[in-house]
Amino acid sequence: MKPIYSRIIATGGYLPERVLSNHDLAQMVETSDAWIFARTGIRTRRIVAADEKTVDLAEAAARQALADAGLGAEDLDLIVVATTTPDQIFPSTACLLQARLGNHGAPAFDIQAVCTGFIYALATADRFIRCGGTRRALVVGAESMSRIIDWTDRGTCILFGDGAGAVILGASDEPGVISTHIHADGAYADQLQVPDGETRMTMQGNAVFRMAVRTLGEMVQETLAANALDSADIDWLVPHQANIRIIQATADKLGLSMERVVTTVQHHGNTSAASVPLALDDAARRGCFQPGQRLLLEAFGGGFTWGSALLRWS
Incomplete structure (x- = not known):
């Protein structure tokens, strides 16, 4: 079968x-x-x-x-x-x-x-x-x-x-979603949260930034290693649109020029769970992706949670 x-x-x-x-x-x-x-x-x-x-x-x-x-x-x-x-x-x-x-x-x-x-x-x-x-x-x-x-x-x-x-x-019959990798560590919950009984977010910005940069860099390496790939095998990075500096740091880890990175943060800001699919849709409608190209999707969020998906575009 x-x-x-x-x-x-x-x-x-x-x-x-x-x-x-x-x-x-x-x-x-x-x-x-x-x-x-x-x-x-x-x-x-x-x-x-x-x-x-x-x-x-x-x-x-x-x-x-x-x-x-x-x-x-x-x-x-x-x-x-x-x-x-x-x-x-x-x-x-x-x-x-x-x-x-x-x-x-x-x-x-x-x-x-x-x-x-x-x-x-x-x-x-x-x-x-x-x-x-x-x-x-x-x-x-x-x-x-x-x-x-x-x-x-x-x-x-x-x-x-x-x-x-x-x-x-x-x-x-052929892989489009090649692999996914998801993680969490609740020990950092207080750094980015909506506290119990409240309806407003609190964030320790510098701590979240440092953790995001480090964790997303490790996420890139995990995804590549799991698929026996090098960074040169990735055609496009479709990152969570949180902050241009985090995006640039992840692109540097991959050795990708920013021309191969989908960025919508300048127009959308951080739309949380919507940011990766919005960026994917934006780039797809602009004709950025070609059939067979490998796309790396990644994100980092409160929890802390983090994850990636490696796709082959079709």
Whole structure:
């Protein structure tokens, strides 16, 4: 019996209409466009409207992916949504999305791994397909981060934005998703969290930055070693869009020029679990990837969580 693999057959993305620029933030906290850009690489980010929900973002991204794949909701065997900002405690955002799309009966559930959420969700869906029985899976990262931001704290409010990205995985005879690698260490929980009983994020910025740079560098080496590859074998890096300096440090570890790194942080900010699929969709629509090229996706988030996925584009 031939092994079953998964591959990405379509992508989708959605950003809210409202644009919040660095100049806008300078009217809210003591900062400036130059200060923010020099430290983060961010110029603008998108913010949900007052009546816009996380499931709304997820639905828009999912519908775009379905349309690109030429599929209907009834063709999905699995729905996994990565989010840190659900609209309600339960039902899950995945179940709410399932109802919106009109799918009935497929398993649907959320994954919460903050900024690494999409990588966790992709790894989960990939395993469902490899085990057989699941032919097509919708994987979404959707976040309304603006709702958990302390808008008086310039250390965090300048970083985050809202949005959603989606992919559809299909069963394949050839590997599209080559390997996934996910990790966590809860010993660092207090460095990036929404404390118990509160609704606003706190972050120890310098400590998180150092840990992210070190851990993502190790993640790159783990992924290469697991597949007997060298850094020269990677065609594109699709990183979590947290901070341009973290992205550049990871690219340096791979020996990749920034021309081979997908960057949307300047326009999107850090959209947490949505950032990797949004970046993937953005680059795919610009025609950056060629069939057969190897893509390395990676992310680091609160928990701490971190992970990577090595893909062959098709």
